Amino acid sequence: MAVDKQLALKLLKQMMEIRQFEDKIMELLARNIAEGGSHLYAGMEAVAVGAISVLRPDDYITSTHRGHGHAIAKDGDLKALMAEILGKKTGVCKGKGGSLHLADVSKGNLGANGVVGGSIGMATGAALSVKMRKTNQVVVCFFGDGATNQGIFYESLNIAALWKLPVVYVCENNFYGMSVSVKRASAVEDLSRKALAFDMPAETVNGMDVLAVREAVGRRVEEARNQFQPSLVVANTYRYYGHSRSDPRVYRTREEEKFWKERDPIPNFASRMIEQGVLIEQEVTELEEQVRQSIEEATRYAIDSPWPEPEELYTDLYA
Amino acid sequence: MREISYRQALNEALNEELVRDQTVFIAGEDVAIYGGAYGVTADLWKKYGDERVKDTPISESAIVGVGLGAALTGMRPVVEIMYIDFIPLALEQINNQAAKIRYMFGGKCTVPLTIRTEGGAGRTLGAHHSQSLESWLIHIPGLKVVMPATPYDAKGLLKSSIRDNNPVVFIEHKMLYNSKGPVPEEEYLIPIGQADIKRQGRDVTVITYSRMVLFSLQAAATLEKEGVSVEVVDLRTLLPMDIDTIVASVRKTHRVLIVEEDCKTGGTGAEIGMLIMEHAFDELDAPVKRLAGADVPMPKSPVLEKLAIPDPERICQAIREVLQ
Structure with missing residues (x-):
């Protein structure tokens, strides 16, 4: 798959933004500047960036409890996202x-979700709306391996296949639903087989390879857009941090973590691009520094932003 | 004025809104070819086809989820959950998603979604087809909950619900579908959130909604012969509740009976009673009394089912007690 410099820089930049954003959130949580918790996307960047890179700006996504990566890749504003995670007025x-409800409907991001599988029905409904309004848009619905054990997963895939809806279900298989491994939670380890029940095309892709994700989801998005063919893409990937900050990661080995970190989507993609002569090392270093500055700016903006006024408690409830 | 059934009034409301707004569509179990379990969507599929009147799989959670997704992205869906007893299957989508999404997103979206459902006892269908679960729903900020008692209110409120830019749960009553009442030929709307005084009275206020409005009116007619003047307040909307009309009536009669079909414990009447305590305690000449459904799963036996919900005779008795 040919990649030009512009695309390589865009993909690399988004993945770096997500990684550094998540590392920064971890730091803010440790320093108690960010209260509460956050489920971090570090390690999984290639999935959100690769999948969303094939979408039009007016296409829709639905996201998950681990949703910072999707929000950034769907043209999210780093400052507004960081401020939201801190609970600031400018969020x-x-x-x-x-963190659990990052959304920007104006940019087609129908939102992260605090409930595993909570947005699969919504994504399917957005696809129905697209088809009824004849707008030629597509919906990409992200969820994790854990969500494929929820009832609404089966209800929704059945409806999408039955009604021929333009939706691509992207399962981010990071092998653990909180602490419970896919092996211990799912009777079928190859999650793509769950689409067989609906005669829905499905495939598994290397979720640590942004171009592989881009190729597979790109093909499925075109089928959805042009033929109203829904599909399931399972992207095998890994989350570097624990489920949340209090997670001691006793359910997985350090060897396993090392195995996946050796397949890190960011340096691997960067060196591949350098090898192929698409980028030079200096461009990668400069990009990393540029991203570092934008994350610092976003952090400062979020920390300096005001809290919501007390009157805000009761606004925005009803339209 | 012509008289039509509650069922037909609802059917007219749906038909008129389908004509008026191309983004309106209907989806639910058996709503298309069959015309709805209680016939409310009869003939609409013939007029509008699968495109706008959609039979769905038996998947309550996805029915609401799909409706929500469509509502967020430019459509105005009316989804049907066949029995309110099946609402628990969709409650995650109603409570966590549809009701909260606008607030969680900082007001940057609207959810013009109507969820029609039907509840109540009276057909001896037992515990899975006879419940009154409205108190669960009024505990969900971000929702509106509408429960009409008459054909006139049913039509005007359903049209308003469909046009509302918020998620509305519209709860019909299975024993009201055949009831008839005056409904004008010309178009009208009834605003959500306004109670209606179905009968003016001086001595005591009965606050009620849905089928219990009819029973309370029967009780009021009986007591009139005994020289008791009963005011009947039909809430029509449970969320948001029309506290002004409740307080005005309490100021007038100073005595209150709440009549509700749902289970007493944690029920809608508890909320109404506390609102009166907060807003009109000094106006009361007697403690607020509740006549509610029994705290049991609805039994099948017609004899037991009748005992499990209020009836006109027991409403009369409860009113006499409030007047003592």
Whole structure:
């Protein structure tokens, strides 16, 4: 798959933004500047970036409890996202949503979700709306391996296949639903087989390879857009941090973590691009520094932003 | 004025909104070819086809989820959950998603979603087809909950619910579908959130909604012969509740009976009673009394089912007690 410099820089930049954003959130949590918790996307960047890179700006996504990566890749504003995670007035949801509810409907991001599988029905409904309004948009629905054990997963895939809806279900298989491994939670380890029940095309892709994700989801998005063919893409990937900050990661080995970190989507993609002569080392270093500055700016903006006024408690409830 | 059934009034409301707004569509179990379990969507599929009147799989959670997704992205869905007893299957999508999404997103979206459902006892269908679960729903900020008692209110409120830019749970009553009442030919709307005084009275206020409005009116007619003047307040909307109309009536009669079909414990009447305590305690000449459904799963036996919900005779008795 040919990649030009512009695309390589865009993909690399988004993945770096997500990684550094997540590392920064971890730091803010440790320093108690960010209160509460956050489920971090570090390690999984290639999935959100690769999948969303094939979408039009007006296409929709639905996201998950581990949703910072999707929000950034769907043209999210780093400052507004960081401020939202801190609960500030300037947050993308005015400080009322937080990490678990990052959303920007104006950019086609129908939101992160605090409930595993909670947005699969919504994604399917957005695809129905697209088809009824004849707008040629596509919906990409992200969820994790754990969500494939929820009832609404089966209800929704059945409806999408039955009604021929333009939705691509992207399962981010990071092998653990909180602490319970896929082996211990799912009777079928190859999660793509769960689509067989609906005669829905499905495939598994290396979720640590941004170009592989881009190729597979790109193909499926075109089928959805042009033929109303829904599909399931399972991207095998890994989350570097624990489920949340209090997670001691006793359910997985340090060897396993090392195995996946050797397959890190960011340096691997960067060196591949350098090898192929698409980028030079200096461009990668400069990009990393540029991203570092934008994350620092976003952090300062979020920390310096005001809290919501008390009157905000009762606004935005009803339209 | 012509008289039509509650069922037909609802059917007219759906038909008129389908004509008026191309983004309106209907989806639910058996709503298309069959015309709805209680016939409310009869003939609409013939007029509008699968595109706008959709039979769904038996997947309550996805029915609401799909409706929500469509509502967020430019459509105005009316989804049906066949029995309110099946609402628990969709409650995650209603409570966590549809009701909260606007607030969670800082007001940057709207959810013009109507969820029609039907509840109540009276057909001896037992515990899975006879419940009154409205108190669960009024505990969910971000929702609106509407429960009409008459054909006139049913039509006007359903049209308002469909046009509302918020998620509305519209709860019909299975024993009201055949009841008839005056409904004008010309278009009208009834605002959500306004109670209606179905009968003016001086001595005591009965606050009620849905089928219990009819029973309370029967009780009021009986007591009139005994020289008791009963005011009947039909809430029509449970969320948001019309506290002004409740307080005005309490100021007038100073005595209150709440009549509700749902289970007493944690029920809607508890909320109404506390609102009166907060807003009109000094106006009361007697403690607020509740007549509610029994705290049991609805039994099948017609004899037991009748005992499990209020009836006109027991409403009369309860009113006499409030007046003592």
